[in-house]
Amino acid sequence: MTHAARAFWLRSPGLGEIRDSEATGPADGDVLVRTLYSGVSRGTESLVFRGGVPESQHTAMRAPFQEGDFPGPVKYGYLSVGVVEEGPARLLGRTVFCLYPHQSRYVVPASAVTPVPENVPASRAVLAGTVETAVNALWDAAPLIGDRIAVVGAGMIGCSVAALLARYPAVRVQLVDSDLSRAAVAEALGIDFALPGDALDGCDLVVHASASEAGLARSLELVASEGTVLELSWYGDRRVSLPLGEAFHSGRLVLRASQVGTVSPARASRRTYADRLALALELLADPAFDALISGECAFEELPSTMAAIAAGELPGLCHRVRYGDAP
Structure with missing residues (x-):
């Protein structure tokens, strides 16, 4: 059986469109999902929209259910929440999260969806992929009780990391960003905020997520001797220059990358990708x-909205996309 669907495609860099699509099935072991909300992963999807994925990373950057290839035409995205309309009895009628592009209905293997806990609203569950990245980063960073920590870059990832760090006992956490409007977000998360020039130094750990050369350079200035800067940003095809000739060597600093595509080696022997995502959804019970x-649009508005986000004309954090009569 074929089900009508609509999907967002990047026709070519800078030009998005809504296309008619089909969701065929489901076969045994599959589920048919009707989408309620999807989320725009602002940094990565802006890079894709602008055509900034380096050719060397075309394979590594593929989303789980991506269609087409970079730079386009391509159907890309990975933050989708919907209701299972057909499938195994244990999932029928359940709200689920899936790493699927922006599309109104789709069929995937039942193993590709994760049930959303009943105490997590569907409208918030679009953050699951972002919080999952934060969980993996903290598995990599392994912060300790009483640590002094800065999170540089108050975007979706940085804010999620800071929000989780705020739960650690006796930890000093400061969210650092050049955009003063992010102070309100930090306050809502219960975290101290500082502009880059006012940030507290002597940090045991600095998590960098601003995707800027200036942010990474400031992170190296804030970390104490033998401390670690954990780099979460992805720069695409941009080159970055760093002041490694100053205190980097004498301070025995560590600059380490963290990426959600692999479960942190600190937990890989005991946690699966499914375990990590389920944990992220549990954490989202916190309102x-x-x-x-920071914003919402109807699915039909996504082409123009995505263009505005990629051009920097629509700032904010997670932009949520609403489908049909979603609550």
């Missing part, structure tokens, strides 16, 4: 995460 939703 403080609603502060990370």
Whole structure:
């Protein structure tokens, strides 16, 4: 059986469109999902929209259910929440999260969806992929009780990391960003905020998520001797220059990358991708995460909205996309 659907495609860099599509099935072991909300992963999807994925990373950057290839035409995205309309009895009628592009209905293997806990609203569950990235980053960073920590870059990822760090006992957490409007988000998350020039130094750990050369350079200035800067940003095809000739060597600093595509080696032997995502959804029971939703549009408006986001004309954090009569 074929089900009518609509999907967002990047026709070519800078030009998005809504296309008619089809969701065929489901076969045994599959589920048919009717989408309620999807989320725009602002940094990565802006890079894709602008055509900034380096050719060397075309394979590594593929989303789980991507169609087409970079730079386009391509159907890309990975933050989708919907209701299972057909499938195994244990999932029928359940609200689920899936790493699927922006599309109104789709069929995937039942193993590709994760049930959303009943105490997490569907409208907040679009943040699951972002919080999952934060979980993986903290598995990599392994912060300790009483640590002094800065999170540089108050975007979706940085705010999620800071929100989780605020739960650690006796930890000093400061969210650092050049955009003073992010102070309100930090307050909603219960975290101290500082402009880059006012940030507290002597940090045991600095998590960098601003995707800027200036932010990474400031991170190296804030970390104490033998401390670690954990780099979460992805720069695409941009080159970055760093002041490695100053205190970097004498301070024995560590600059380490963290990426959600692999479960952190600190947990890989005991946690699966499914375990990590389920944990992220459990953490989203905290209503403080609603502060990370900064805008919403109807699915039909996504082509123009995505263009505005990629051009920097629509700033904010997570932009939520609403489908049909979603609550």
